[in-house]
Amino acid sequence: MNVINRAKNMILAPKAEWDIIDGEQPDNAKVITGYVLPLAGLAAVAAFIGYGFIGMDAGFFRIKGVNWGIYQAANALIMGILGVFISAFVIDALAPSFASEKNMGRSVQLVAYAYTPAWVGGLLNVFPALAFIGALFSLYGLYLLYLGLPKMKKTPEDKQLSYFIVSLLVMIAVYVVIGIIMSALVMPTMGLSMSKDILQSIQVR
Template sequence: MNLVERVQSILLKPKATWPAIDAEPADAASLYKNYVMILALIPAVASFIGLSLVGIGAFGMSFRVPVVSGLVNMIVGYVLSLVMVFVLALIIDAMAPTFEGTKSQIGALKLSAYASTAAFVGGIFSLVPALSAIGALAALYGVYLLYTGLPVLMKCPPDKAIAYTAVVVVCAIVGGFVIAWVLSLLTPLPARIGALAPADAVAVLQQQWAART
């Protein structure tokens, strides 16, 4: 499997690519080593560069996360993203009988890994913190990838795929909030302010200013 070709094919023609993914031999080790661990580096490294080297600018101020904190944030975020792929695979596999699908641990892991491609690739926008929201929007394409892959890899009826997808997406959102919460604990306050909506950021800055005066 050529990594670049696989990324292009799953993003541009998922319906034609899922059957090929279903048919090819794979195990957890090879999926992680040859695909997940490589692509998961994109958002982790881009976030480090964006927060610690490029920096956040807003309201006439600029801030960079200290390099050590940025490295810790990068490593923890990278590990959690790897764990998240595995946890989602467990959820996909466990929910298969509920939606008349067939349980398959390796099929579920393939689905979780390749459906995460959009989120991983979209992480490149974190190079510029102001554009990170675009990466979040790009990750939404992963919902469509999941929807098209469930009937192929988990053998669920097509009419059950929407509900199946919805349940998995809800679990992914919860997991994403947990990861964001953990990373926020490792990120200095000014960087967290940069990720807030403008009105919220102003309120936080006013509170911090009032506490100092």
Template sequence: MNLVQRVQDILLRPKRTWPEIEAESTDAATLYREYVLILAAIPAIAGFIGLSIIGAGAFGVSFRLPIVTGLVQAVVSYGLSLVMVYVLALVVDALAPSFGGQRSPIQALKLVAYASTAGFVGGIFSLLPSLAVLGALVGLYSVYLFYTGVPVLMKCPADKALVYTVVFALCAIVASLVLGALLSVFTPTPRMPVGSVATALVFA
């Protein structure tokens, strides 16, 4: 799989790309190694640079997170992002029968991983904390990606895709808040984002 091409395809041509993804044979380890581990690093690294190297500031007051604290925060944020993708995939798989879909752990993981692309890529805006809101807006596109992908990968009727997406988004928000709280235990505010669909719904 060409990583750059896949990112472009899922962002720009999702309706054409989802059937290709659905037909691909893969496993969780390969999907993480070739896609999730790489893209999830974007918001973590960008957040570290933005908060610890460049710094945040407003009204003449600037702030930089100490380097060690920033590194710890980046590592924890990155780890939680990886956990988030897996947990949300379990949720998607469990919800499938309720919306007339078919359960498939690997298809659910593919759906969440690739739908998260916009949230991961939007994390690049964390390089400049003042532009973090743009990252959140880009991340919201992940909701649309999920909506277009769920009928294909989870085989739910098209007329139930919207409700499926809404229920998933609510679960994602709850999961994001829980993991955000865990992140705050390890690091002080301001926090870096947990780069995933759920986080894109809540904060950048």
């Protein structure tokens, strides 16, 4: 699998690319190591550089520093990998409720490739002030997810919209939960605190 070509085709010609993926044998290890890790890894590196050395103003304080860079990089990488697996697991479990095919391998393909715009947009984290543009770009992934359901999950047309909406809610919930856990467990161990950064920023100014 050529990661660059797959990512480019998913963004520019998603319908044709889903047809190609539909003809591929599902291989979770190959998708994760050959696609998810490279893209999520690049987004993580961008986040480390952006938040570690460039930083951004956030209201009354500034987010910048190596620890912040590590935290944001870990977020991008961990949420990328766990997000794919957990979302795929739940979406696959829901498949029978929407007359769709229950196949974990296909679910991993569906979620991993639908996340493509999010990881490509994540490269903008190298300039944190532009990160919101990358976040907006990730919304295109919703369209990819919608297009992929009939191919990857054999979802009937009359069930496609409802399955898409439920799948979307699942993915949002997964990312919120992972984000909360990361904030609760990782930030304290790295000595990161929003309130502390606010006080330091006010003192500096």
